[in-house]
Amino acid sequence: MSNSAFLGRQPVLNRNQQLIGYELLFRSAGDAASAVPHAPLEADTQVLVNALNNMGTNWLIGSKLAFINVGEAMLSSDFLELLPPRRVVLDIAANIQPGNELVSRVRYLRSLGFGISLDDFSFEQPSAALLELANYVKLDVQAMDKLPFQALAARLRSYPVIRIGERIESYEHYNLCRDLGLDGYQGYYFARPETLSAKIIHASFSNTLKLLNLLRADAPLRDIEQVLKGDVALSFKLLRYVNSAAAGLNTTISSFGHAVTVLGYQKLYRWLTLLLVTSNEHGNLAPALQKTAITRARLMELLAQETGHNGDFCDNAFIVGMFSLLDVIFDMPMAQILEHINLPADIQAVLLHRQGGFTPFLQLTLALEQGQPDLPQLATQLGLDPDQLNLLHTAALAWVEEL
Structure with missing residues (x-):
């Protein structure tokens, strides 16, 4: 187990909450309770090796940037030149001691095209000596009181750097960073969000159009399923509609294929036309949130397949993953949301009470x-080992990037 590494990734967003990149995080597969902290170089190297060899940067980050934590040893090593510089931002630790040699090394890396980011920045930290070489500075919203944080953000305005608020874990944190006009955000508020303001969830305009075109062209069922799998709002609305009393069915439907077959192309086309008229391009949910939900869905489906479950179970695992964020998306209790959609009992059990056969899959995904x-x-x-898990996780991330 000890020689395997998991790779976490956390979205980095711009001020419009659009995804600009991911911070890649080293996760040891050892038992964390008894594990000794990893030497920084080992952790950095593992992230690089995983990103490069086991996963491939295209799969992992698509067309986005990868923020990678680097310590002193890593900065000086030749490993870095193996990475695609225009796609990588080197996140330099705050407590690094920048001597002349290190400063010229960072200057050289920047000349190759690498982005330079100063993590957990303050003017008191040793890394402040690298400010003239930085493209990004990350400001930890939890590291200091509100007034010093505001003063730091204001002082940095006169430097040509992109200011990213990090460790944003609540609406208050987000509000503070937004009011200060920071250029980007990172934190569990987005990737593992608490709540977003109550909103109506709108299906993506482009996906609705795409589906209408596919139906008009009499496209194969799997092409239609693919679009539905990539849109949380659309799939929620479709399953709610098809399971509503209006559709007059005696059975509960949770697979997209079944839903489309039951409705038929003509009825689905009419329903989508209605959706298009009532959709609102500006009410879409945050892309990072949609992405998290779809990644969960795909990973759960792959985990179910890998552990030998049948097609129905895998379909339902996908729905569980996708709908596991509905309470955050709607900013409503899950129980209240599920009153609006008729789902099979075992899906309800895991979403409401973390009970039943899907629970271990959801727990592992989270x-x-x-x-x-x-x-x-x-x-x-x-019954999965770390390498299997990494491959499935990577496959899920890759699948979402391709949607």
């Missing part, structure tokens, strides 16, 4: 997403 210490035990329960 542990991977959040880098929880019980990750290895949860994987073992499903």
